Amino acid sequence: MNKADKFLEGLKATAPLSLGIASFAIAYGLLARKAGLSLFTLTLMSLLVFAGAAQFLTISMLLSGTPFLLILLTTFIVNSRYFLMSTSLGLYTRKWGTKWQILLSFLLCDESYALTIAYFTKNDPNKYYQLGVSLGLYIEWAIFTVVGGFMGSFLGDPQTWGLDFALPATFIVILVPMVTTWKHITVCLATTVFSIIGLIFLPTKWYIPFAALLGTIVGGVLEFWKRK
Amino acid sequence: METEIIGLIVGIAALTFFTRFAFAVMLKKTKISENWNRWIVYIPIAVFTTIIVPSLLAPNGALELSVQNEYLIAGIVTLLIAYKTKNLAGTVIIGILIIILLRVLLGF
Numbered sequence: 001m002n003k004a005d006k007f008l009e010g011l012k013a014t015a016p017l018s019l020g021i022a023s024f025a026i027a028y029g030l031l032a033r034k035a036g037l038s039l040f041t042l043t044l045m046s047l048l049v050f051a052g053a054a055q056f057l058t059i060s061m062l063l064s065g066t067p068f069l070l071i072l073l074t075t076f077i078v079n080s081r082y083f084l085m086s087t088s089l090g091l092y093t094r095k096w097g098t099k100w101q102i103l104l105s106f107l108l109c110d111e112s113y114a115l116t117i118a119y120f121t122k123n124d125p126n127k128y129y130q131l132g133v134s135l136g137l138y139i140e141w142a143i144f145t146v147v148g149g150f151m152g153s154f155l156g157d158p159q160t161w162g163l164d165f166a167l168p169a170t171f172i173v174i175l176v177p178m179v180t181t182w183k184h185i186t187v188c189l190a191t192t193v194f195s196i197i198g199l200i201f202l203p204t205k206w207y208i209p210f211a212a213l214l215g216t217i218v219g220g221v222l223e224f225w226k227r228k
Numbered sequence: 229m230e231t232e233i234i235g236l237i238v239g240i241a242a243l244t245f246f247t248r249f250a251f252a253v254m255l256k257k258t259k260i261s262e263n264w265n266r267w268i269v270y271i272p273i274a275v276f277t278t279i280i281v282p283s284l285l286a287p288n289g290a291l292e293l294s295v296q297n298e299y300l301i302a303g304i305v306t307l308l309i310a311y312k313t314k315n316l317a318g319t320v321i322i323g324i325l326i327i328i329l330l331r332v333l334l335g336f
Binding site: 016017018019020023024036037038041044045048049050051053054057058062064068071072075076077078079080081082083084085086087089090091093094098101102105106108111161162163164165166167168169170171172173174175176177178179184187188191192194195196199200207208211212213214215216218219220223224 | 229230232233234236237238239240241243244245247248249250251252253255263266267269270271272273274275276277278279280281282283284285286289291299302303306307310311314316317319320321323324325327328331
């Protein structure tokens with residue numbers, strides 16, 4: 001099969017996810033306008049960062065007047081999941097040379113990771129397939145960000161349209177399939193408790209690094225305590 | 229303010245690229261230990277839980293542990309649907325519809 005066919009196959013694979021991504025992107029655009037960002041700036045962020053969770057968090061932290069250094073730290077901690085995803089995909093991409101690695105790493109996101117790793121484990125790993133998936137999601141994210149930004153001037157509050165719930169709903173859908181063992185459930189519950197404690201006692205968004213780190217440590221303890 | 233935000237965005241973009249690229253490149257030379265692999269699985273679980281919990285329990289910044297909190301109710305229903313169906317797009321849309329329903333029909 002030639003390069004264009006693989007690319008198109010990847011592009012088509014993004015279709016089932018497009019509705020969720022579009023509503024998420026629109027909600028981001030609306031919220032970014034609410035936070036006072038220009039259409040140019042909010043689109044620039046989608047093109048340069050291309051990470052829904054980090055972008056949403058940045059906007060909500062700007063709205064609550066969070067210091068920039070804490071925004072950088074928090075988005076870094078939230079994005080630390082990419083260390084894991086890029087490691088597992090790296091087993092395939094390392095054969096393709098640095099230029100391809102730079103391009104595909106830049107375009108890596110939760111959804112492109114999920115589609116690509118599922119394909120690579122069943123089919124022959126193909127860089128044009130991954131490029132099709134990644135570029136498809138990237139372009140859709142950018143377009144619907146602009147749509148959301150435009151609608152911001154007419155629709156006003158994303159809350160009226162329930163789009164403020166697109167973020168928690170998307171994260172729930174991403175989290176649920178990851179939780180498959182009692183140890184995973186324990187980590188979820190422990191992290192929930194740490195988050196609540198952090199929310200009550202820590203300033204601004206410090207509960208995120210606090211609870212995420214402690215939750216991960218609980219996971220490590222469970223993992224190695226169980227192994228003996 | 230706009231210029232400062234663009235600066236912030238460039239900083240976030242650089243850090244984000246680092247998280248996506250660093251390990252993929254290191255993998256060319258390094259072998260990742262079995263123990264590290266087993267531990268790293270818990271990072272996304274803890275991180276996503278940390279993001280979800282406050283967005284449901286404290287949607288406006290302060291804790292709201294009440295049946296009047298529509299985010300909490302819609303969140304629990306979405307969780308159950310996600311667990312049952314494992315359908316990304318469908319669950320997100322149903323979640324959004326539930327929160328609209330709670331607000332419009334039940335006056336949350």
